[in-house]
Amino acid sequence: MKVIGADSVDSVDPQTASGIEELRRWRRALSGDSILGLVPTMGALHEGHRALLRQARQQCDQVVLTIFVNPTQFSPDEDLETYPRTLEQDLQIARQEGVDLVWVGDREELYPAGFQTRIDLPQMAQQLCGISRPHFFAGVCLIVLKLFQIVQPQRAFFGEKDYQQLKIIQRMTLDLDIPIEVRGCPLVREKDGLALSSRNRYLEDESRRQALTLSAALFRARELWSEGVVQSAELKQQSLERLDPAVDLEYFEVIDHEQLTPLEMVDRGRGAVICMAAIVGGVRLIDNIILEP
Numbered sequence: 001m002k003v004i005g006a007d008s009v010d011s012v013d014p015q016t017a018s019g020i021e022e023l024r025r026w027r028r029a030l031s032g033d034s035i036l037g038l039v040p041t042m043g044a045l046h047e048g049h050r051a052l053l054r055q056a057r058q059q060c061d062q063v064v065l066t067i068f069v070n071p072t073q074f075s076p077d078e079d080l081e082t083y084p085r086t087l088e089q090d091l092q093i094a095r096q097e098g099v100d101l102v103w104v105g106d107r108e109e110l111y112p113a114g115f116q117t118r119i120d121l122p123q124m125a126q127q128l129c130g131i132s133r134p135h136f137f138a139g140v141c142l143i144v145l146k147l148f149q150i151v152q153p154q155r156a157f158f159g160e161k162d163y164q165q166l167k168i169i170q171r172m173t174l175d176l177d178i179p180i181e182v183r184g185c186p187l188v189r190e191k192d193g194l195a196l197s198s199r200n201r202y203l204e205d206e207s208r209r210q211a212l213t214l215s216a217a218l219f220r221a222r223e224l225w226s227e228g229v230v231q232s233a234e235l236k237q238q239s240l241e242r243l244d245p246a247v248d249l250e251y252f253e254v255i256d257h258e259q260l261t262p263l264e265m266v267d268r269g270r271g272a273v274i275c276m277a278a279i280v281g282g283v284r285l286i287d288n289i290i291l292e293p
């Protein structure tokens with residue numbers, strides 16, 4: 001069984017395969033007992049993606065990175081065409097992180113003329129980000145399900161930064177009896193606290209400063225929680241005092257970490273998650289923090 005350690009990753013040159021059939025051929029050639037890990041992305045890789053790749057590298061024998069800016073998760077007024085595309089840099093990162101195969105998806109191949117199938121989503125998708133982006137999770141689940149079918153990994157890795165996305169994908173995998181273990185990886189922040197996102201590059205200096213108050217509000221919530229505050233209304237009200245007035249808050253919800261249902265009070269033995277979304281300088285950002293039991 002081939003396992004590539006973190007110290008030898010520089011010597012690995014990832015292959016790039018385009019085309020579903022080519023990827024399937026590569027997959028069939030793997031030995032039966034090797035654990036294949038999938039890291040699905042839309043490219044524009046940053047440190048958060050590196051963390052996913054590293055986790056996959058450590059926990060799997062073979063690692064596939066997919067890059068595809070998925071149109072079905074964007075509404076017509078969103079940034080599908082301008083979403084950052086940085087393939088050269090992405091390949092360099094893949095090489096450095098010891099990825100075995102990079103697969104760049106093709107829009108016409110993944111969604112050919114006549115494509116009709118849609119996924120109906122659970123209650124979990126109708127709240128938080130699902131309110132302002134009703135198309136989003138259906139599009140994410142559709143492409144993730146397609147990638148699961150194409151790549152057929154034993155494990156797939158998603159960031160906890162997109163907490164709701166992770167939980168919905170775990171739910172879908174369970175509900176549809178898909179034999180893939182969906183693993184979450186901790187959110188990665190800049191040194192100053194900003195949660196890493198491919199869209200951070202859109203932030204101008206002033207908006208970046210304002211964006212920092214999102215994590216400041218979440219850190220305040222965690223502090224209050226550790227001081228014994230358990231009422232969601234109080235956590236929310238005091239934390240949001242840290243938010244810059246220029247930030248356009250979409251939601252700040254204290255929720256159950258599995259069901260994603262809003263909580264009036266956090267059980268000290270169970271903990272919770274706080275998820276938030278806001279628009280800063282025209283850029284929509286999400287962030288979250290876990291209140292550990």
Ligand code: PAF
Binds near residue numbers: 040041042140143
């Ligand atoms: O989190 C993302 O980058 C995307 O939503 C995903 C999971 C790759 C699906 O396009």
